[in-house]
Amino acid sequence: MVVLSQPALDQFSIIKTCKPTTFFSGIPVIDLSKPDSKALLVKACEEFGFFKLINHGVPLEFMTRLESEALKFFSLPQSEKEKAGPPDPFGYGNKRIGPNGDVGWVDYLLLSIYPEFISKISQSIFPENPEIFWNAFSKLLMDEQSDSLFRLNHYPPCPDHQASSDRNLIGFGEHTDPQIISVLRSNSTSGLQIFLRDGSWVSVPPDQNSFFVSVGDSLQVMTNGRFRSVRHRVLANSLNSRVSMIYFGGVPLSDRIAPLPSLMKEGEESFYKEFTWLEYKKSAYKSRLADNRLGQFEK
Numbered sequence: 620m621v622v623l624s625q626p627a628l629d630q631f632s633i634i635k636t637c638k639p640t641t642f643f644s645g646i647p648v649i650d651l652s653k654p655d656s657k658a659l660l661v662k663a664c665e666e667f668g669f670f671k672l673i674n675h676g677v678p679l680e681f682m683t684r685l686e687s688e689a690l691k692f693f694s695l696p697q698s699e700k701e702k703a704g705p706p707d708p709f710g711y712g713n714k715r716i717g718p719n720g721d722v723g724w725v726d727y728l729l730l731s732i733y734p735e736f737i738s739k740i741s742q743s744i745f746p747e748n749p750e751i752f753w754n755a756f757s758k759l760l761m762d763e764q765s766d767s768l769f770r771l772n773h774y775p776p777c778p779d780h781q782a783s784s785d786r787n788l789i790g791f792g793e794h795t796d797p798q799i800i801s802v803l804r805s806n807s808t809s810g811l812q813i814f815l816r817d818g819s820w821v822s823v824p825p826d827q828n829s830f831f832v833s834v835g836d837s838l839q840v841m842t843n844g845r846f847r848s849v850r851h852r853v854l855a856n857s858l859n860s861r862v863s864m865i866y867f868g869g870v871p872l873s874d875r876i877a878p879l880p881s882l883m884k885e886g887e888e889s890f891y892k893e894f895t896w897l898e899y900k901k902s903a904y905k906s907r908l909a910d911n912r913l914g915q916f917e918k
């Protein structure tokens with residue numbers, strides 16, 4: 620249990636509270652071992668911008684080892700962790716998310732990704748059938764210039780008097796991810812919620828064996844709005860800590876983000892102005908977490 624001094628708690632009393640919801644049973648599940656997985660994946664991206672991936676081929680032991688290494692780091696004294704910060708752009712961060720005043724009940728590590736390293740890892744964890752999972756993302760991952768990111772989030776249990784049956788501290792405020800896709804794996808502590816088209820927030824049942832994949836803003840543009848980036852947030856848990864690890868797949872900085880010609884019907888116009896990934900990143904950096912960042916790029 621993390622004990623905080625009173626001033627630190629005051630900082631969080633201004634975070635808006637929200638009613639908890641029950642687990643949502645309608646999250647699309649994509650089984651990569653099934654032949655219809657591609658079609659179902661497209662449907663899930665169109666309807667939810669979010670799905671759960673099973674039979675992905677990544678061994679559980681690999682993920683739990685990573686999780687225990689992460690926990691070792693997050694359990695260090697605060698002064699030790701601070702030595703790895705601030706996250707500008709990579710490193711350790713605590714409570715402050717981004718440069719514009721967003722805070723959450725979370726500490727985190729932002730790591731850069733070396734494509735050659737990922738390639739080696741994927742070969743070592745999939746010696747027999749490397750194409751099972753990574754085929755889908757390999758082009759993105761292996762591009763020397765790709766601007767991808769790895770993030771470890773740690774949400775300590777929140778203090779009892781801050782949380783009750785109808786109040787929750789925000790661990791990570793609502794937002795959409797700006798990249799193409801985000802692939803998330805968490806331990807079995809709940810907290811992640813997604814925003815549905817009907818305007819409701821629903822809780823995603825945690826599953827430490829699976830990945831949860833989100834459509835990011837860039838993919839929304841690349842599909843000219845057919846896929847929608849999913850708004851999501853994390854509520855802190857009053858009893859257990861949540862540890863999540865997320866891969867954010869982005870394109871090279873100078874790449875233009877635009878609808879893919881192969882997806883456009885004859886005569887179809889782009890809903891978006893022209894921009895590069897670097898331009899989008901710069902503009903996202905100036906915004907608040909909950910802002911509709913794509914808004915200013917819409918025609």
Ligand SMILES: O=C(O)CCC(=O)C(=O)O
Nearest residue numbers: 770772791811853863865
């Ligand atoms: O930690 C989680 O479960 C999600 C965090 C998240 O949305 C993010 O880091 O972009």
Ligand SMILES: [Fe+2]
Nearest residue numbers: 794795796851
């Ligand atoms: Fe996110």
